[in-house]
Amino acid sequence: MKYGNVKNIKKELLSDNWYSLHKVTFQYQREDAEWETQIREAYDRGNGAVILLYNKKKGTVILTRQFRMPTYLNGNEDGMMIEACAGILEKGNAEQTIIMEVEEETGYKITEVQKVFESYMSPGSVTEVLYFFIGQYEDTMKVSEGGGAEDETENIEVLDMTFQKALEMIATGEIMDAKTIMLLQYAQINQLFG
Numbered sequence: 170m171k172y173g174n175v176k177n178i179k180k181e182l183l184s185d186n187w188y189s190l191h192k193v194t195f196q197y198q199r200e201d202a203e204w205e206t207q208i209r210e211a212y213d214r215g216n217g218a219v220i221l222l223y224n225k226k227k228g229t230v231i232l233t234r235q236f237r238m239p240t241y242l243n244g245n246e247d248g249m250m251i252e253a254c255a256g257i258l259e260k261g262n263a264e265q266t267i268i269m270e271v272e273e274e275t276g277y278k279i280t281e282v283q284k285v286f287e288s289y290m291s292p293g294s295v296t297e298v299l300y301f302f303i304g305q306y307e308d309t310m311k312v313s314e315g316g317g318a319e320d321e322t323e324n325i326e327v328l329d330m331t332f333q334k335a336l337e338m339i340a341t342g343e344i345m346d347a348k349t350i351m352l353l354q355y356a357q358i359n360q361l362f363g
Protein backbone atom coordinates (compact mmCIF):
# COMPACT_ATOMS: atom_id res chain seq x y z
CA MET A 170 0.00 0.00 0.00
CA LYS A 171 1.28 3.41 -0.95
CA TYR A 172 1.19 6.03 1.74
CA GLY A 173 1.64 9.76 1.57
CA ASN A 174 1.70 10.03 -2.22
CA VAL A 175 0.89 13.35 -3.77
CA LYS A 176 -0.25 14.01 -7.34
CA ASN A 177 -1.89 16.62 -9.57
CA ILE A 178 -0.36 19.58 -7.76
CA LYS A 179 -1.80 22.90 -8.99
CA LYS A 180 -0.39 26.18 -7.70
CA GLU A 181 -2.38 29.39 -7.89
CA LEU A 182 -0.56 32.61 -7.05
CA LEU A 183 -2.60 34.65 -4.56
CA SER A 184 0.00 37.31 -3.76
CA ASP A 185 3.53 38.13 -4.82
CA ASN A 186 3.99 41.54 -3.33
CA TRP A 187 6.98 41.23 -0.99
CA TYR A 188 7.05 37.45 -0.64
CA SER A 189 4.71 34.98 -2.33
CA LEU A 190 1.55 33.23 -1.22
CA HIS A 191 0.23 30.27 -3.23
CA LYS A 192 -2.99 28.32 -3.00
CA VAL A 193 -2.02 24.72 -3.66
CA THR A 194 -4.64 22.18 -4.72
CA PHE A 195 -3.47 18.55 -4.83
CA GLN A 196 -4.49 14.98 -4.40
CA TYR A 197 -3.21 13.15 -1.38
CA GLN A 198 -3.29 9.40 -0.93
CA ARG A 199 -4.54 8.39 2.48
CA GLU A 200 -3.45 5.35 4.46
CA ASP A 201 -6.50 3.43 3.18
CA ALA A 202 -5.19 4.07 -0.40
CA GLU A 203 -8.05 6.44 -1.31
CA TRP A 204 -7.09 9.68 -3.04
CA GLU A 205 -8.56 12.87 -1.61
CA THR A 206 -8.33 16.46 -2.79
CA GLN A 207 -6.75 18.90 -0.38
CA ILE A 208 -6.20 22.66 -0.51
CA ARG A 209 -3.41 24.36 1.44
CA GLU A 210 -1.99 27.88 1.30
CA ALA A 211 1.79 28.19 1.47
CA TYR A 212 3.66 31.41 2.23
CA ASP A 213 7.16 31.46 0.74
CA ARG A 214 9.54 34.03 2.22
CA GLY A 215 12.67 32.03 1.47
CA ASN A 216 14.91 30.38 4.04
CA GLY A 217 16.65 32.01 6.96
CA ALA A 218 19.53 31.79 9.40
CA VAL A 219 19.73 32.64 13.10
CA ILE A 220 22.55 32.71 15.63
CA LEU A 221 23.09 32.79 19.37
CA LEU A 222 26.08 35.07 19.98
CA TYR A 223 27.62 34.20 23.32
CA ASN A 224 30.60 35.07 25.47
CA LYS A 225 31.53 32.22 27.74
CA LYS A 226 33.87 34.23 29.99
CA LYS A 227 31.36 37.01 30.64
CA GLY A 228 28.37 34.67 30.73
CA THR A 229 26.50 36.89 28.29
CA VAL A 230 24.54 36.71 25.04
CA ILE A 231 23.75 39.31 22.38
CA LEU A 232 20.10 39.61 21.42
CA THR A 233 18.17 42.16 19.36
CA ARG A 234 14.97 44.09 19.94
CA GLN A 235 12.78 45.27 17.09
CA PHE A 236 9.21 46.01 16.10
CA ARG A 237 7.39 43.05 14.52
CA MET A 238 4.05 44.03 12.99
CA PRO A 239 2.56 40.50 12.79
CA THR A 240 2.97 40.14 16.56
CA TYR A 241 1.36 43.54 17.10
CA LEU A 242 -1.65 42.30 15.11
CA ASN A 243 -1.88 39.29 17.38
CA GLY A 244 -1.78 40.56 20.94
CA ASN A 245 1.79 41.80 21.45
CA GLU A 246 0.96 45.17 22.98
CA ASP A 247 3.88 47.28 21.73
CA GLY A 248 4.91 44.91 18.94
CA MET A 249 8.49 44.73 20.22
CA MET A 250 10.27 41.37 20.07
CA ILE A 251 13.51 40.23 21.66
CA GLU A 252 15.18 37.83 19.24
CA ALA A 253 18.50 36.22 18.42
CA CYS A 254 20.12 37.90 15.42
CA ALA A 255 18.59 36.51 12.22
CA GLY A 256 18.14 37.18 8.55
CA ILE A 257 16.71 35.85 5.36
CA LEU A 258 19.06 34.10 2.91
CA GLU A 259 19.44 36.31 -0.13
CA LYS A 260 22.88 36.23 -1.72
CA GLY A 261 24.98 33.63 0.04
CA ASN A 262 24.60 30.36 1.90
CA ALA A 263 23.37 30.16 5.49
CA GLU A 264 26.83 30.57 7.05
CA GLN A 265 27.81 33.57 4.89
CA THR A 266 24.41 35.15 5.49
CA ILE A 267 24.52 34.86 9.27
CA ILE A 268 28.05 36.29 9.50
CA MET A 269 26.93 39.27 7.40
CA GLU A 270 23.69 39.66 9.33
CA VAL A 271 25.54 39.67 12.68
CA GLU A 272 27.64 42.64 11.57
CA GLU A 273 24.67 44.47 10.08
CA GLU A 274 22.34 44.00 13.03
CA THR A 275 24.69 43.87 16.04
CA GLY A 276 27.92 45.53 14.88
CA TYR A 277 30.10 42.52 15.74
CA LYS A 278 32.47 41.17 13.12
CA ILE A 279 32.69 37.44 13.74
CA THR A 280 34.43 34.84 11.58
CA GLU A 281 33.60 31.53 13.20
CA VAL A 282 30.16 30.03 13.54
CA GLN A 283 28.92 26.52 14.27
CA LYS A 284 25.74 25.10 12.79
CA VAL A 285 23.73 23.23 15.39
CA PHE A 286 20.50 22.18 13.60
CA GLU A 287 17.91 23.24 11.06
CA SER A 288 14.15 23.39 11.39
CA TYR A 289 10.89 24.22 9.66
CA MET A 290 9.33 26.88 11.85
CA SER A 291 5.69 26.76 10.83
CA PRO A 292 5.31 23.72 8.55
CA GLY A 293 1.56 23.98 8.04
CA SER A 294 1.73 27.35 6.34
CA VAL A 295 5.25 28.69 5.82
CA THR A 296 7.81 27.03 3.51
CA GLU A 297 10.85 28.40 5.37
CA VAL A 298 13.69 26.29 6.71
CA LEU A 299 15.69 28.09 9.38
CA TYR A 300 19.40 27.27 9.89
CA PHE A 301 20.53 27.57 13.52
CA PHE A 302 24.03 28.65 14.53
CA ILE A 303 25.99 29.51 17.65
CA GLY A 304 29.07 31.75 17.70
CA GLN A 305 31.36 33.31 20.25
CA TYR A 306 31.83 37.06 20.38
CA GLU A 307 34.39 39.27 22.15
CA ASP A 308 34.10 42.98 22.94
CA THR A 309 37.05 43.60 20.58
CA MET A 310 34.97 42.31 17.64
CA LYS A 311 32.60 45.28 17.86
CA VAL A 312 33.23 47.36 14.72
CA SER A 313 30.04 49.41 14.43
CA GLU A 314 26.77 50.29 16.12
CA GLY A 315 24.72 47.67 14.29
CA GLY A 316 21.01 48.42 14.06
CA GLY A 317 20.25 46.92 10.66
CA ALA A 318 21.01 47.67 7.02
CA GLU A 319 21.10 51.35 6.10
CA ASP A 320 18.61 50.95 3.28
CA GLU A 321 16.16 49.09 5.50
CA THR A 322 13.88 50.40 8.21
CA GLU A 323 14.78 47.85 10.83
CA ASN A 324 15.73 50.10 13.81
CA ILE A 325 17.26 47.22 15.68
CA GLU A 326 18.36 47.71 19.26
CA VAL A 327 21.31 45.58 20.40
CA LEU A 328 20.99 43.94 23.83
CA ASP A 329 23.92 42.53 25.78
CA MET A 330 22.63 40.53 28.76
CA THR A 331 23.60 37.63 30.98
CA PHE A 332 22.58 34.17 29.85
CA GLN A 333 20.74 33.74 33.16
CA LYS A 334 18.72 36.89 32.53
CA ALA A 335 17.79 35.64 29.03
CA LEU A 336 16.58 32.34 30.50
CA GLU A 337 14.50 34.23 33.05
CA MET A 338 12.98 36.28 30.26
CA ILE A 339 11.67 33.08 28.65
CA ALA A 340 9.96 32.20 31.93
CA THR A 341 8.44 35.68 32.32
CA GLY A 342 7.25 35.82 28.71
CA GLU A 343 9.50 38.75 27.79
CA ILE A 344 11.16 36.47 25.23
CA MET A 345 8.42 34.92 23.11
CA ASP A 346 10.23 34.06 19.89
CA ALA A 347 10.61 30.38 18.97
CA LYS A 348 14.04 30.54 17.31
CA THR A 349 15.44 32.49 20.27
CA ILE A 350 13.98 30.11 22.85
CA MET A 351 15.33 27.13 20.87
CA LEU A 352 18.86 28.54 20.86
CA LEU A 353 18.85 29.57 24.52
CA GLN A 354 17.61 26.12 25.49
CA TYR A 355 20.25 24.55 23.22
CA ALA A 356 22.86 26.54 25.17
CA GLN A 357 21.40 25.34 28.45
CA ILE A 358 21.12 21.66 27.44
CA ASN A 359 24.65 21.61 26.02
CA GLN A 360 26.12 23.68 28.86
CA LEU A 361 27.75 26.26 26.58
CA PHE A 362 28.52 28.34 29.67
CA GLY A 363 29.99 25.40 31.57
Ligand SMILES: Nc1nc2c(ncn2[C@@H]2O[C@H](COP(=O)(O)OP(=O)(O)O[C@H]3O[C@H](CO)[C@@H](O)[C@H](O)[C@@H]3O)[C@@H](O)[C@H]2O)c(=O)[nH]1
Pocket residue numbers: 187188216217218219255256257258270297299321322323348
Ligand atom coordinates in the same frame (compact mmCIF):
# COMPACT_ATOMS: atom_id res chain seq x y z
N1 LIG B 1 8.77 46.70 2.44
C1 LIG B 1 8.68 45.56 3.08
N2 LIG B 1 9.71 45.15 3.81
C2 LIG B 1 9.63 43.98 4.46
C3 LIG B 1 8.47 43.17 4.39
N3 LIG B 1 8.69 42.06 5.14
C4 LIG B 1 9.94 42.18 5.65
N4 LIG B 1 10.49 43.33 5.24
C5 LIG B 1 11.83 43.82 5.55
O1 LIG B 1 12.74 42.84 5.09
C6 LIG B 1 13.90 42.84 5.93
C7 LIG B 1 14.27 41.42 6.32
O2 LIG B 1 15.28 41.47 7.29
P1 LIG B 1 16.15 40.20 7.71
O3 LIG B 1 16.95 40.58 8.89
O4 LIG B 1 16.81 39.62 6.50
O5 LIG B 1 15.06 39.13 8.12
P2 LIG B 1 14.27 39.00 9.46
O6 LIG B 1 12.96 39.67 9.32
O7 LIG B 1 15.11 39.31 10.66
O8 LIG B 1 14.03 37.43 9.42
C8 LIG B 1 14.41 36.57 10.44
O9 LIG B 1 13.39 36.41 11.36
C9 LIG B 1 12.21 35.88 10.80
C10 LIG B 1 11.13 35.87 11.84
O10 LIG B 1 11.49 35.14 12.94
C11 LIG B 1 12.47 34.55 10.19
O11 LIG B 1 11.30 34.04 9.60
C12 LIG B 1 13.58 34.63 9.17
O12 LIG B 1 13.97 33.36 8.72
C13 LIG B 1 14.76 35.23 9.81
O13 LIG B 1 15.22 34.38 10.82
C14 LIG B 1 13.55 43.70 7.12
O14 LIG B 1 14.22 44.93 6.94
C15 LIG B 1 12.07 43.91 7.06
O15 LIG B 1 11.75 45.13 7.58
C16 LIG B 1 7.37 43.63 3.61
O16 LIG B 1 6.32 42.98 3.49
N5 LIG B 1 7.54 44.84 2.96
Ligand SMILES: [Mg+2]
Pocket residue numbers: 254255256257274
Ligand atom coordinates in the same frame (compact mmCIF):
# COMPACT_ATOMS: atom_id res chain seq x y z
MG1 LIG C 1 16.87 40.28 10.97
